[in-house]
Every structure is written in C-alpha cells, then in structure tokens.
Amino acid sequence: MSAKKTECLCVVKRVPGRVYPLERGPLPGGAQFTPELVREVGDVLAAHGFPRPEDLDRNALMWVLFRFVWGAPVGRPGGGVREGVGG
Numbered sequence: 001m002s003a004k005k006t007e008c009l010c011v012v013k014r015v016p017g018r019v020y021p022l023e024r025g026p027l028p029g030g031a032q033f034t035p036e037l038v039r040e041v042g043d044v045l046a047a048h049g050f051p052r053p054e055d056l057d058r059n060a061l062m063w064v065l066f067r068f069v070w071g072a073p074v075g076r077p078g079g080g081v082r083e084g085v086g087g
Helices: 035-047 056-070
Strands: none
C-alpha cells in the first residue's frame, strides 16, 4: 500500500490567495535576500524559545526561506536554479 505523496506548498506556483512564491527578479522596495535576513529569522526563533540555528542548521534555514520566497528550484541544492519555477 503506497501513501499519497503531498506536495510542499513551497513547490507550487502562485495560486489565488497567496503572495508567495514571488516571481524572480528585483524585489519590491529594494528588499534583498541576505545572510542577515536568515540570521534575523533565527533570532526570531530564539526569541520564541527555539534553539538558535547555527552552522548547518542556518544553511538549511536559508534554503527553506529561499524556497518559500521564490518557490522550489529544480535540482539539488548547489546544482543551480532553473528559471521559471515558482513564477
């Protein structure tokens, strides 16, 4: 018996009622996806009692945030991002 595979919401293209994932290109208001953004999200987690992400956990958090903001890239991490995914 095989379980039905569900697709992560970060993989799907934009659907009605969702703002994310964004289309690739310049971000509104000059926003940037930076290591500081990832650190600040880690700070928010720590402020709410979760362990602060360090080293490999911070890298994983960066990957998850990237997938949320722009949709899931096709391929493996570090293997490049195929354009047109999530947009």
